[in-house]
Amino acid sequence: MNHHPIKFLFACGSVFTLLISTAMADNDPNTSISAFLSRHWQRPLQHQGEAPASFPALEASLDPRACGICHPQQLQDWQGSLHAHAMSPGLLGQLMEMNPVNRAEHQACLHCHAPLAEQADEVVAWLSGGETGPGNPQEETIPTDPLYNQGLICAGCHLRNFQVHGPHRNKALPPSPPLAENAHQPHNGWQPQDAFESSRFCAACHQFDTDGYALNGKLLENTFEEWQASPQAKEGKSCQSCHMPDRRHLWRGIHDKATVLSGVKISLDGVETVKR
Numbered sequence: 044m045n046h047h048p049i050k051f052l053f054a055c056g057s058v059f060t061l062l063i064s065t066a067m068a069d070n071d072p073n074t075s076i077s078a079f080l081s082r083h084w085q086r087p088l089q090h091q092g093e094a095p096a097s098f099p100a101l102e103a104s105l106d107p108r109a110c111g112i113c114h115p116q117q118l119q120d121w122q123g124s125l126h127a128h129a130m131s132p133g134l135l136g137q138l139m140e141m142n143p144v145n146r147a148e149h150q151a152c153l154h155c156h157a158p159l160a161e162q163a164d165e166v167v168a169w170l171s172g173g174e175t176g177p178g179n180p181q182e183e184t185i186p187t188d189p190l191y192n193q194g195l196i197c198a199g200c201h202l203r204n205f206q207v208h209g210p211h212r213n214k215a216l217p218p219s220p221p222l223a224e225n226a227h228q229p230h231n232g233w234q235p236q237d238a239f240e241s242s243r244f245c246a247a248c249h250q251f252d253t254d255g256y257a258l259n260g261k262l263l264e265n266t267f268e269e270w271q272a273s274p275q276a277k278e279g280k281s282c283q284s285c286h287m288p289d290r291r292h293l294w295r296g297i298h299d300k301a302t303v304l305s306g307v308k309i310s311l312d313g314v315e316t317v318k319r
Contacts, residue, residue: 076238083203083238084247087150090160091198094205095231102230103205105161105190110197113229120292121197129156129194143170155248157191158199165191195248206231210239213290242270242282249282 094103101109107127111118121127134152141148144167153163165175175189190196201207207230212219222228238244250267257263270276275285285302286294295302 076236076241076243079236079238080243080247083208086154086158087146087163088158088160088199089204091202091205097227097231098205099227105159105196105198105202106188107193107196107198114197117197117292124292124294125296125298126195126292126294127193130192135192138166138170141170143167155195157194157196159190159196162191162196165189200244207233208236208239209233210290211235211237240281240283242267242276245282 091105101112107118107121134156138149138152146163146167149163149166153166157163157166168175169189169191175191201209212235246267249264251257251262251264253262255262255264266282270282283290285306286296297303
């Protein structure tokens with residue numbers, strides 16, 4: 044048998060380089076954020092499936108008001124946001140013009156305005172004249188209203204396969220008290236992700252592809268690229284730093300007077316009098 048030590052060393056070196064590159068990619072925040080977002084926003088979203096048997100009814104519910112039992116501030120903020128009103132009467136009217144069972148056509152709207160697969164199911168039922176909402180007569184305290192008309196709900200951003208994802212724990216908060224032995228950890232814990240503090244998370248809905256809907260050549264959603272060209276991006280300020288101050292779920296923008304004034308500076312360079 045002929046041995047080829049040079050080829051063997053070259054092969055080992057290639058494998059070693061690949062392993063190093065993979066390890067570096069895993070440690071690169073930008074790469075890990077991109078990988079997470081490609082999974083998290085794979086459209087159309089898949090159904091959550093069955094909730095774990097250990098989940099109480101509140102945690103198994105997709106209704107934002109169920110989330111609000113433990114997260115009242117976030118619910119209150121969300122209820123006053125445009126996200127909660129994303130399924131506006133105008134958008135519902137557009138859906139009524141579509142084929143009741145053409146899910147692909149519905150996704151032109153639901154893709155961002157009500158992205159959960161469970162919401163898409165309810166839209167089909169609603170347009171077909173059927174019942175919407177899962178119903179849960181055993182637990183009257185658990186909200187059971189339809190999800191499709193509640194817009195971009197908590198689960199739309201935070202839940203996949205009944206696994207909760209969110210930002211890393213707020214360092215300003217006191218440490219969590221230790222759980223008692225065998226105690227149920229809420230949501231079976233949550234998966235902290237850097238992506239929730241990156242502007243790229245928002246781009247999933249607030250940036251159309253180059254061939255997306257446009258008017259006079261301008262994309263109807265071009266917010267992410269506009270941010271990239273902004274002074275805020277150069278200063279390292281993400282969308283969240285202004286639109287979610289202190290992690291508040293407010294998302295105030297051009298529709299909010301205080302937000303507009305905070306981003307506008309008016310100065311008077313000089314006054315010229317005109318004699319009549």
